[in-house]
Amino acid sequence: MDKAYKSFTRVSFDGKYWYLSYTYEVQGQVTNGTGTMGVDLGIKDLAIVSNSDVYKNINKTNTIKKLEKQKKRMQRQVSRKYEMNKQGKEYVKTGNIKKLEQRIRLLDTRLANIRNTYIHKVTKGLVRTTPKKMVIEGLNVKGMIKNKHLSKAVSNQCFNKFRQYLTYKCQLYGIKLEIADKFYPSSKMCSCCVNITKRLSLSERVYKCNRCGLEIDRDYNASINLSRYGKNWKEIVYTH
Numbered sequence: 001m002d003k004a005y006k007s008f009t010r011v012s013f014d015g016k017y018w019y020l021s022y023t024y025e026v027q028g029q030v031t032n033g034t035g036t037m038g039v040d041l042g043i044k045d046l047a048i049v050s051n052s053d054v055y056k057n058i059n060k061t062n063t064i065k066k067l068e069k070q071k072k073r074m075q076r077q078v079s080r081k082y083e084m085n086k087q088g089k090e091y092v093k094t095g096n097i098k099k100l101e102q103r104i105r106l107l108d109t110r111l112a113n114i115r116n117t118y119i120h121k122v123t124k125g126l127v128r129t130t131p132k133k134m135v136i137e138g139l140n141v142k143g144m145i146k147n148k149h150l151s152k153a154v155s156n157q158c159f160n161k162f163r164q165y166l167t168y169k170c171q172l173y174g175i176k177l178e179i180a181d182k183f184y185p186s187s188k189m190c191s192c193c194v195n196i197t198k199r200l201s202l203s204e205r206v207y208k209c210n211r212c213g214l215e216i217d218r219d220y221n222a223s224i225n226l227s228r229y230g231k232n233w234k235e236i237v238y239t240h
């Protein structure tokens, strides 16, 4: 891809590192891709693709877990120090507290950078398979974040960012990106016989069809269904 640097736009400093931001123009690459690819997004893995590729959840790696642990420890230290130095009802920010808070900020930046780089890597990997069309779910991220058992895991997956990066990369590669209707039963439908199960709890990792007997990883099943998504999905789903 040809890059033409245009201008430097911003210089920023986070207390340890300096950042230069710049814009550049990229010549779009229109690929002659074939087929439709379905991409199921999740918490167990980040993305499960109908071509059977799986992109892991980076938040389950040791690096991230270790950094999150460090951060928690420092946050506890800070609140302890605030309690210790309390004067009457007033909290006082001591030099040590300032230092710790700065370290927490740096950790946050590092975590954000790791997640961001990973999302770039995954979305790049997806568009490089050059399908003609890609279908992802219409995730109700706001609704998911309201579920207090899931909220942290969901926000750490950065689904909105994922969709944003995927959108512009698809444009760049000339891939049509479609967001499936949120009522499309990608998880509950059997990818073999179009039967729809009544119930499927999040803990059931294997999809079992009680009509044709198919047993398949639930996310993979969903990704296949997404790859078959089209405008006439209601006809296909409700007439079987």
Ligand SMILES: [Zn+2]
Pocket (backbone or CB within 6 Å): 190, 191, 192, 193, 194, 195, 209, 210, 211, 212, 213, 214
């Ligand atoms: Zn079936």
